[in-house]
Amino acid sequence: MTFAQTFTYWVGGLLTLMIFSFLYKDNPFYKFAEHLFVGVSAAYWMTVAFWSTMVPNMVGAIYPPSMGWFAENQAEAATLMAASSKWWRILPMILGLMMLTRLVPKAAWLSRWPMAFIIGFSAGTNLTRYLQSDFIAQIRSTLIPLLVFDKQGFNLGGSFSNTLLVIGVLSSLIYFFFSKEHKGWFGGTARIGIWVLMVAFGAAFGYTVMARISLLIGRMTFLGNWVGSVF
């Protein structure tokens, strides 16, 4: 094992134990690991954003010859420098700089323009896709036959599954319909809707437990490898 690998194991192992120490109670070791994580994460994202977004999409796009300074090798530099200038990207650059005016209270109002642009773009892009995928397509997916017949004839399992799905969707929707008092058959159906929602929440909780245990297994495996590397 190389020195770098050993060092990585020790740093990772000790930081894992520091974080786990919170399970007993809050302590300075946990605080140190927590702050280190936040700091390293912020620095990582800032570096990635600089190299993957600002350099190629702004600096390089506006003035391609500048990529000669940033490229990792000559071949990459030649490719990037040969690209034609996308000078119009000065406009998003100006919008980006306007965002920074939030740091100056008197000029902070300027940041509303790029913010409006971002919100407008996001809303416009997402609206059609959400409408298509989460509304129309979901309605279509619920319009299914309650009695399923396949090559072997009547499919009891498929029919039960489809019926359950349709009842679940309709009763849940009725539960969220508050313009009519939840009484009589309407109230009864809404009550079924509550049960459906409870089952869904239970399933979600079960999945969350599985996710957390999976992460614990991952950490334990790492700690096992760390201990194994020492002895």
Place this chain on the structure above:
Amino acid sequence: MATQEKLPLFERMLKIDRRVIFVLIALAVIVPMMLKLVFVVRPSPVVQAIFDKVESLPEGSRVLLSYDYGPATVPENQPMADALVRHCLHLNHKVYIIAVWATGEAQANQTIQNVIIPEFPAKRYGEDYVQLGYKAGNQGLINAIYTDLKGMFTTDAAGVDVNSIPMMSPVTGLKDFGLILSVASGKPGLKEWVQFAGDRGNIPVSGGVTAVEAPLLYPYYPRQLLGLMGGLQGAAEYEAALVTKYPQFKETSLTAVKSMGPQTIAHFVIIFFVIIGNVAFFVQKKRDKLNRSK
């Protein structure tokens, strides 16, 4: 301490120190790991559907694999991505690796280093697989590469011009792929691939997500999402399907299956405490009711 001993049994159960539960959960994970406890895993239809789709693609099909996760969810996501890459390369499909998450590129490199290079030494970079790396833009990126992939990914992750990479020449946009796979742990992730690629262009989309996210994705199955690996269980099921059909991967592709032993025991412990907590709650409620009526 003395007063605590006088409490009724069920009341004491409701006041178990949370650290006792932590220790039991830790033991439930560590002991099965040390004993190498492994349970039989069988693929469910929702996972088998992904496997069957990869199998049904003609040899040499183009498969886009997006790494949309980071180190925090490696135990769940990495086995999924590794198994998918193994399967695709074994069937001689062309694998195009991208990342919509900044941390995804490093995870893709893990697959290249730990799976592709040692297990598929005959596969050539640029002809059988390519690592295009990360690009910012979230769902906006997916929206853009739908029509112009090379416009956004002008170079691969190493900075090589994509026009000089042989397997990039027939690719224009996402419609040129036979299958889009996303291994994801949040937003942007598999949902965005369904919304901005699959539904838009009727392109088969599938993949795996963390268990936390899985319930949000199941409503898309089977019409908008042809299959789904949900958490470690999903990864284990895909590995099981792969190893059943291709036993040569038995030594390398059982990471998630091996983790399901500790997972199962830990679940039993949690179920035990859920039952204990509920029983104690209802017994105490009944006791309080009786006390009030006296």
